[in-house]
Amino acid sequence: MFADGIIGHLRPKELLGKALAHDRIASAYLFCGPEGVGKLLLARAFLKTCCCDHRNGCGECGNCRKLEHGGHPDLVFLDGGEGPIKIEEVRLIQKHLRFHPFEAPRKVCLINNAEAMTTAAQSAFLKTLEEPRDNTLFILVSAQPDALLPTIRSRCQTLNFGPLPRRELVRQLMEQRGLDEPEARILAAVANGSMSKALDLNGEFFRDGRRQCLEEVAALPSPEENVLPHFQLSRRWTDQKENRQARLEALQFFFRDLLLLLSGRPESDLINADLIDLLRSRAQGETVDSVLAKLAALRETEWALEANANFQLTADLLLMQLSETASSR
Numbered sequence: 167m168f169a170d171g172i173i174g175h176l177r178p179k180e181l182l183g184k185a186l187a188h189d190r191i192a193s194a195y196l197f198c199g200p201e202g203v204g205k206l207l208l209a210r211a212f213l214k215t216c217c218c219d220h221r222n223g224c225g226e227c228g229n230c231r232k233l234e235h236g237g238h239p240d241l242v243f244l245d246g247g248e249g250p251i252k253i254e255e256v257r258l259i260q261k262h263l264r265f266h267p268f269e270a271p272r273k274v275c276l277i278n279n280a281e282a283m284t285t286a287a288q289s290a291f292l293k294t295l296e297e298p299r300d301n302t303l304f305i306l307v308s309a310q311p312d313a314l315l316p317t318i319r320s321r322c323q324t325l326n327f328g329p330l331p332r333r334e335l336v337r338q339l340m341e342q343r344g345l346d347e348p349e350a351r352i353l354a355a356v357a358n359g360s361m362s363k364a365l366d367l368n369g370e371f372f373r374d375g376r377r378q379c380l381e382e383v384a385a386l387p388s389p390e391e392n393v394l395p396h397f398q399l400s401r402r403w404t405d406q407k408e409n410r411q412a413r414l415e416a417l418q419f420f421f422r423d424l425l426l427l428l429s430g431r432p433e434s435d436l437i438n439a440d441l442i443d444l445l446r447s448r449a450q451g452e453t454v455d456s457v458l459a460k461l462a463a464l465r466e467t468e469w470a471l472e473a474n475a476n477f478q479l480t481a482d483l484l485l486m487q488l489s490e491t492a493s494s495r
């Protein structure tokens with residue numbers, strides 16, 4: 167099958183597979199969905215199959231090889247991830263499309279991060295879409311399709327991509343990256359279904375730093391007893407600028423796990439299953455309400471930091487809120 171080896175996205179794969187099988191390939195597709203879930207990967211596999219001498223994306227024929235390694239005379243590839251796509255670039259596409267295909271059965275135009283087209287570029291591109299030719303295939307890929315002109319969207323067949331299933335992401339991280347299961351589980355959870363985000367995350371932090379961060383927070387006394395340790399820890403976090411976001415995410419998943427544990431969910435549902443002892447001992451002093459208050463405090467901290475609040479003061483407050491015991495509230 168054309169999408170062998172690409173994980174998830176059964177519905178888009180099925181629709182494209184049928185289009186190939188019945189030779190009813192639309193002239194324009196819009197692949198939309200979250201970042202890093204494999205939209206571009208599937209777009210490339212599809213256009214390779216459309217252009218392959220053997221119609222199966224063999225990987226061996228001239229068309230397949232040139233599409234894989236670059237330099238195919240019938241492919242135009244633009245990527246808005248590197249900056250805005252300007253009208254001049256769309257004009258180049260238009261020039262390119264005036265010629266008949268040289269080697270492939272059709273001309274192919276692939277635009278990744280298509281929302282990066284400027285308004286002028288989109289208007290020009292719309293004109294190109296309005297004059298479809300039999301032997302042209304456009305694929306637009308976007309995580310923000312709302313930023314495209316509605317008239318562009320309506321001229322494309324839209325395929326919606328969702329986040330990758332977490333257990334699939336875990337399996338891929340273990341197989342492709344050689345991670346062990348606890349690490350793969352936490353990265354997959356934090357990445358929220360995006361393979362590229364999972365690969366971008368600081369694996370070292372989630373492997374080693376996460377445990378240390380969670381143990382340090384769990385060891386804080388209640389603020390009524392003593393607030394000095396809170397201020398000391400927040401000072402250290404302020405000095406270590408890296409991993410600030412990762413710490414917050416690790417804490418969110420820790421308290422989420424605690425909530426699951428208090429609600430009687432099985433250990434297999436937990437993200438931090440490798441920290442079960444820490445979770446169990448922490449669960450002693452907590453109730454569902456006290457954990458919900460801590461999750462709310464974490465969410466408010468994120469908002470405050472997004473609004474450029476002072477990091478140290480925000481962290482002081484967060485650490486005090488996280489160490490309040492259920493009985494002191």
Ligand SMILES: [Zn+2]
Nearest residue numbers: 218224227230
């Ligand atoms: Zn081929």
